[in-house]
Amino acid sequence: MIIGVPKEIKTREYRVGLVPAGVKAFTGAGHKVFIERGAGEGAGIADEEYVKAGGKLLKKADDIWQRAEMIIKVKEPIEPEYARIQNGQIIYTYFHLAAVPELAKVLVEKKVAAVAYETIQPDDGSLPLLKPMSEVAGKMSIQVGASSLEKAHGGKGILLGGVPGVKPARVAIIGGGVVGTCAAKVAVGMGAQVTILDISVNQLTYLDDIFQGKVTTLYSDTYNIANAVREADLVVGGVLIPGAKAPKLVSKELIGEMTKGSVVVDVAVDQGGCIETCKPTTHDNPTYEVSGVIHYCVANMPGAVPRTSTFALTNTTRPYGRKIADLGIVEAVKQDKALARGLNTYGGHVTYEAVARDLGYDYVNILDAVSGKAPKAGAAKVTRLRAAK
C-alpha cells in the first residue's frame, strides 16, 4: 500500500502520524511511505531519519495526499485539507467527527474510509489509542500543578514533596482511571501525600494494591470529595463517564473553601470539566484564578510535549495501521472487530452509530458497508430529507 504522512497544519500541533521506526516497519513489509518534508520537525524528528528508515520525502502536501492510498495523521483534516482528500482514500487519524459536521460531509461525499483512533475498541471496552494521551496528561498534571504551587506562579509557595522536617503537599485526585493513576505515580514519586477518589470500588482496590499503602483511596461521594478538596493543596480532576459530559463534582462554593494559593488541574476539561469553575485554557495562557485558587485547564495537555506524545501515540497506532496496509481495509475490518469499530465512514456511509445519530445520518453497519450489502451510498439520507420536506 502507498502511505502518506503529511505535516500537521492545525495551530500549535507539533505531533506527527508516523515515526522513523514506523516507516521502517511499513517499508520492511513491502509498503511505500511518503513523508512531507519537515513533517517530524515539531517532534524533533529530522527528515534524514525518515529517509534512513526507507521513507521518501515529498515537498508538497498536495503530492502526499494525491499519491497515498492511506493517509496517516494525528489531527482530523482541517478546512484547507478538505480539497486534498482523494475519493475512496483511507484516512487514519483522530477525527472526533461528531464535533465537525462539515468534515463528515466531505468524508461521506468522497467515500473516504475514515478510521478514527478514538473509536478503535477491543471487546473489553477499552480505548487503546486514547490511553497514551491520558497517560501523558496524567503525568503532566502533577508537573504543572507543582509548578503552579510556586509563589512566582501565583501558588501558595510550597514544594510538593516537602523536605525533611517540613510537611509535603496534599494532593487529591478525583477519578482513578488512566489519568488518575499516572498522576498518582508522579505525585507519590515526588513525595506528596496523595488521596484518590473514584466510584469504582474495583479500581480503588487495584490502586490500593499497586500503591501498597502509599496513597489513600476514598469512595467518591459529595461528602468525601468536599473533605478531600478542602484539605488539598493540589486537586486533579480526571473523571470520565464514557460518551457523556463530565459531572461537576467540585462546586464553586467548595473552591471558595480551599486555602488561597491552592491549585486545581482539571484534566477532564476536554469533556466539559469536573470542576464548576473550570473553563478551557491554552498553552499560551494556561492558568487563571478564581477565589484565590489557581486553575490550570488546558484541553490539549499532550501538545506541550509533542515528542513524547508522538512516540506514545504511534506505538499504539502502528499495529492497526499495519493491519490495514497488509490486509487492505475490507479484510482488516472483517478480521478485527476493534478496528471495525474504528471505521466512522466508509463508501459514502456513516458507519459509527453515535456519529450518525449526532449528525443526522442513517447509520450503516460497517460489515454491511464493506460487504456491499448497504443501500446505495447517500440514498437513505436523501430519501429521509425528501420525506421531511
Ligand SMILES: NC(=O)c1ccc[n+]([C@@H]2O[C@H](COP(=O)([O-])OP(=O)(O)OC[C@H]3O[C@@H](n4cnc5c(N)ncnc54)[C@H](O)[C@@H]3O)[C@@H](O)[C@H]2O)c1
Ligand atoms: N486535557 C487533556 O489534555 C486530556 C488528555 C487526555 C485525557 N483527558 C481527559 O481526562 C479524562 C480522564 O480520562 P481517563 O483516560 O483517565 O479515563 P478513564 O476512563 O481511564 O478513568 C476515568 C475514571 O473516572 C472514574 N469516575 C467516573 N465518575 C466518577 C465520579 N463521580 N467520581 C470519581 N471518579 C469517577 C471512573 O470510575 C474511572 O476510573 C477524560 O475526560 C479524558 O478525555 C484530557
